[in-house]
Amino acid sequence: MSYFRGKFDVAVIGAGHAGIEAALASARLGCKTIVFTINMDAVGNCPCNPSIGGTAKGHLVREIDALGGEMGKTADECMLQMRMLNRGKGPAVHSLRAQIDRRKYSETMKHKLELQENLQLHQAEVTKLDECGGFWRVTTRMGAEFEVGAVIIATGTYLGGRIYIGEVSYESGPDGIFPATFLGESLKNLGLSLRRFKTGTPARVLKSSIDFSDLEKQEGDEPVIPFSYDTEEQLQNKVVCHISWTNEETKKIILDNIHRSPLYSGMIHGVGPRYCPSLEDKIVRFSDKERHQLFIEPCGENTEEMYLQGMSSSLPEEVQLKFYHSIKGLENAVVMRPAYAIEYDCVDPLQMNNTLEFIEHPGLYGAGQFNGSSGYEEAAAQGLVAGINAALKIKGKEPMILDRAGSYIGTLIDDLVTKGANDPYRMMTSRSEYRLILRQDNADERLTPIGREIGLITDQRYNKFLKKQELKALEMNRIRKKVIAPTDRINDILVSRETSPITTGAKLVDLIKRPQLSYEILKEIDDDRPDIDPNIFEQIEIEVKYEGYIKKQLAQVEQMRRMEKKLLPHDLDYKTITGLRLEAQEKLNKIHPDNLGQASRISGVSPADISVLVIWLSK
Amino acid sequence: MDKTIAAISTPLGSGGIGVIRISGSDAVAVADKVFKSVSGKKICEMKGYTAAFGKIYDNNDQIDEAVATVFLSPHSYTGEDVVELSCHGGSYITNKVLTTVLNNGAVLAQAGEFTKRAFLNGKIDLTQSEAVMDIISAKGRAAARSALSIKDGRLRSEIDEVKSILVENAAHLSAWADYPEEDIPEVSGRNLLESISSAEEKLQKLLKGYEIGRAIKEGVDTLIIGKPNVGKSTLMNLLSGCEKSIVTNIPGTTRDIIQETVVLGSAVLLLSDTAGLRDTDNPIEKIGVDLAKKRLKSCGLVLAVFDASMPLDENDHEMIELLGDVPSIAVINKSDLETVIDIEYIKRKVDNIVFVSAANGDGLEELTNAVGELLGTAQFDENAAVISTQRQRECAVAALESMKEAVQALEIGMTLDAVTVLLEEAIQSLLELTGERATEVVVHNVFSKFCVGK
Known part of the structure; x- marks a missing residue:
């Protein structure tokens, strides 16, 4: 009903x-x-x-x-x-x-x-x-x-x-x-x-059952940089993670039981991720590798569950217990949730x-x-x-x-x-x-x-963004104009950084450009540096240092965008276009690209096929 | 903005006239660098739809006479500024003019690129004649076919060798950057440098094969130099089998460069006899001497002629120094007379040395062998010229450029993300060369070579 x-x-x-x-x-x-x-x-x-x-x-x-x-x-x-x-x-x-x-x-x-x-x-x-x-x-x-x-x-x-x-x-x-x-x-x-x-996902184990004493620690970065442009409060790191390794014993346990893995017994037909293989996958595919790394990460502040990054598996629970216990620090680990594969x-x-x-x-x-x-x-x-x-x-x-x-x-x-x-x-x-x-x-x-x-960005957020852009433009302008005189002070810095001293005035921007130097290093000779968000300095530094490469990429972008402006009709039957190779016809009919640029990225569509499309479009 | 492109727009090989078309925002500037009109008027001063008669120069060397026709944007085939240079037909001259244009700021047009630009600029529409379109689409099909035939051939496997070195490095760099917490071995700058250099070397070799292939098919620019009266013209006449140069024993008789195409064993030489190299006050002769010195830098082979019967003098010494890295053979002429010249000194300076008597023809066989050895044409299997077209060469050169930039970025201490981008650019050019599309070569390699995962 x-x-x-x-x-x-x-x-x-x-x-x-x-x-x-x-x-x-x-x-x-x-x-x-x-x-x-x-x-x-x-x-x-x-x-x-x-x-x-x-x-x-x-x-x-x-x-x-x-x-x-x-x-x-x-x-x-x-x-x-x-x-x-x-x-x-x-x-x-x-x-x-x-x-x-x-x-x-x-x-x-x-x-x-x-x-x-x-x-x-x-x-x-x-x-x-x-x-x-x-x-x-x-x-x-x-x-x-x-x-x-x-x-x-x-x-x-x-x-x-x-x-x-x-x-x-x-x-x-x-x-x-x-x-x-x-x-x-x-x-x-x-x-x-x-x-x-x-x-798939690895097991979760009880924190108090892990022996952290011999494990390498991994701490957070200070100061914390947030994801969001809206986050203004200074965030604090609250936990550490730990690193351990599998060993020969782990490998042996897995290989002895590999026939029991649904991946290898043929039960699972689904295609697994190449980038996120299960431990048995790693051991079989990279058999010459002696050990594999794992990270032990807390699941939260109000839980004792720990996540074992890198150790996903679809082996039977009893085998999982054995191989997890073979790993340093996990000898007595209490597995709270087993690892599993999901199709x-x-x-x-x-x-x-x-x-x-x-x-x-x-x-x-x-x-x-x-x-x-x-x-x-x-x-x-x-x-x-x-x-x-x-x-x-x-x-x-x-x-x-x-x-x-x-x-x-x-x-x-x-x-x-x-x-x-x-x-x-x-x-x-x-x-x-x-x-x-x-x-x-x-x-x-x-x-x-x-x-x-x-319509997803508020006025407040947008004004903050505009302000940042304005400050950035001003700062970029300042370093492009500012000339640094060839004093002993600057040349001492340059020599100590193994870059050639200056004999005439140099633009600040050109000094920042040198691979050996940075905004930070040049701080002491840059007396009228404004007090602005350090992210702006970082961004300018990147844009200055990588200028040549960025320009090159921008030129490639320009070219690509021109190709993308040429639209291809969605109802087009590519079989009717003479000159296209069969493979290209089939791929194009399946994907129906929006434009020439997209068409050129389809595997199986060659540069010559694109020329044919260009000509067809012009008819 | 798009690059300015150029290509030969008339069918290759035959025809009385060859047209080199240049299109793009720098077309006029590029044309002005290579074309000098008889009237002295520059191309940038010309109106659209006008033409001028003049000469094509590579630096200061005249290559051919030509008519330049100017079309200004938007009133041209592509909608951009276009200059068409109509020169003498035949693949040697038209290729030479094209190469000069490419050396002066244009890049080689890809198949169908003029039409593509015409289309992108809205110049071609439905009313365009069907006949024109048919010709061009036939070209597209031909390109598709050639891409296919290349695919299975030797070019593919040779380029793949270079490509796989680059892909492996790019994949290693990517794995190292994308999986910072896996125990991916650190990428060492030195290994990377060595590896890129080995790929560079392989590609250089393929490009060298292209040059040899061309030397066989189209000839190699060869210069005969030497101080006055050592017998350059006699040698030239011996090689060409007929009397071309004015042969006298008055120093300075040959003032212009005289050209002759000769087949010498395995090689085709485009032979030039030059005015004798000596310091002179005679202005006309001086021009000839300067010209010869300039040409020396750009030619493919130098036959440096010495007189065995005279001791080395200042002019000879200067000439030996001029040779530098140019492939050269020291031709010791007048071997029938008593040898006075310091042979040991020449041997120390010039790798190849041959004794001839241009007057009675002795030593011609030795010279032929030496030329074949030096140019690499003697043992050269023509099938080994895997890079065989300008387009392929252009892609290989672009890849080489990116590889050099990558090496440079490494040397000045740029971060490896920039190096990676340059390597990928080189891979892209090589994929273009073999007519493949970039799919996920690098990403695929990451997953097959490295054990990565969260």
Whole structure:
């Protein structure tokens, strides 16, 4: 029996990291929004690592924040330890990572959703989606029917979820919450092509059972740099993490029992992430490696559960106990939750366009693991974009498409919808060809104006941004004009840094440019330096030092953007274009790129094929 | 802004006229660097749709006579500023003019790029004649075919060797940056330098193969130099088999550079006889001498002629110093007369030395062998010229540039993120060379080579 329960502009299925950003963006843009979650206590859950950010992922969090999303702020509020990774490897790869209190994070996010105007949080399993021409009907297991203008699917690992621990396997979502068992069938009936992916998580162990005495410590960075441009309070590190290693004994236990792993016995068919292999995967694939590293991370302030990063497994529980106990510090560890692998349904993202809307199904969007990605940050980024675009569509406005040259978010989405994902997609700095421009320090410059235009950036936040830009421009101007005289004092500094002394006046900017020097080193001879946010100095220093490389990348961006202005019709049958190679015809017909630039990134489409398209377009 | 591009716009190999088209915001400036009109009017002073007669110069060397036609933006085929240089046809001259244009700031147009620009600038529309479009799309298909045939061939495997070195390094750098908390071995600057240098060397070798291939097909610029009256013209006549230069024993008779194409064993030489190298007050002769000195720097082979019957003098010494790194052979002429010259001294300075008597033809075989050895044409298997077109060469040179920049960035102490970007740029150019698309080469390599994971 079904009954009519209400009308909404936007329905979001799932309240994980993707669903949260999608729902908040949609509601904040004035759309009446409903969010469905299978379990009200699982909103914003972190079923794997208790941390947010990391290489490239930290960039994503910064970008989400710059556009007006929530993840960065909440991560700051719930942070236990903060580190800036990759210092010394260059500004393009600096990345923030926070250890967070996972229960607090979940609670904080749930509360934000509850307080949000235009937003209703609803515990129910969605079982059916119907395309009704102009609107969508969403049906729950209780028979409640909702009429909505747009639907965002953000089902994570719940959709058709199945957990594997050795020979044991059962239908389940993450953390023992029940899965979504009916929606998959409904999506197939719509014509979406689904496939199985797999991921996994390590065991959680009791803190008091770990012997930390011989383990290396990993402390947070001081002072703490926050994710959010809104966070003004000085945050404090509250915990330390520890490092340990597997050994020959661990390896032996795993190899002796490898036949009991569902991955190797053939029980699991889903494709696992290359970047996040289980320990048995690492040991089999990299058999010459003597040991593997693990990090012991606290799950929160009010719990004794510790997360064992790097030790995910799907071996039987008894084998897990054995190999965990073989590791230094864990000899007597009490395993509170075993490691498990989880297999789930996700969609082939080639069916979507860059707004994350399904090409064949107007008003239907996807985000997060459902789209074939992996990771909280990747999910949140897509949720934000899907939420914004669903709202813009409802409001009758032009969609927001972020390009590769402007953000990691744009790169992530373009990769998914253009190249597809053959295994769960993780963001990496090496995926961006423009990484010297797309830095975590300038996310606000790149995206806050866009967030403002869309309507997610408040006046206060925007004015703060404008003020910072103004100060930066003034400072840049100052160092370009300021001449440093060739005094003994400056030359002593130069010589001590092993760079040549000056004989005539030198522009301050040219001194900063030298690889051996920095803003900090030149402080004492720069007497009229203004008292401004040190981040501004950092940003200017990067722009000055990397000027040549940045210019080069900007020229490449210009070229790419020109290609992207040439639009390709969505209903085009590429088989009718003579001159295209067969492989190119097939790929193009499958992906239906928006423009020439996107077409040129499809694997299997050669430069010659692009020439043919150029000519076809001009006819 | 887009780069200014150039290409030969007429079919290669045949035809009385060859057209080199230059398009882009610097087209006029580039053309002004290589073209001097007879009237003295510069191209930047010309109006659109006008033409001028003049000469093409590579630095100060005249290459050919040409007509320059100017089209100013937006009234041109591409919609940008366009200059077309119509010179004499034939692959040697047109390639030479194109190379000069490329050396002066233009980059080689990719297949279909003029049309692409015309389209991007809204110059081509539906009303455009079908016939024109057909010709161009045929070109696109030809390019596609050649990309395919290259794919399976030797070029692919040779380039892959260079590429795999770069990809491995880029992947190591990426793994090291993207997984800071895995125990990925630190990337050492020195190893990186050595590795990039070895890739650089391999690519240089392939480019060298291109040069040799061209030397066989199109000839190598060869200069005969020597002080007056050592027998340069006699040697030239011996090599070319007919009397071209005015042969007298009055020093300074040959004032202009006289050119002749000769086949010498395995090599084709584009032979120039020059005015004798000596300090002179005669202004006309002086011009000839200066010209010869300049050409020496850009030619592919020098035959430095000495008179065996005379001791080395100041002019000879100066000439030996001038040779520098240019591939050279010391030709000791008049071997039929009594040897007075200091052979040991020449041997110390010049690697290759041959004795001839230009007058009676002795030593011609030795000279032929020495030329073949030095140019590498003697043992050269033509199939080994894996880089065979200007476009491929252009991509290889671009890759080499990026590799050099990467080395430079390492040397001045730039952070490794900048180095990584340059390596990826080089990989990109190599992928373009083989007609592949960059997919996820580096990322894929990270996952197959490194044990990484959260």
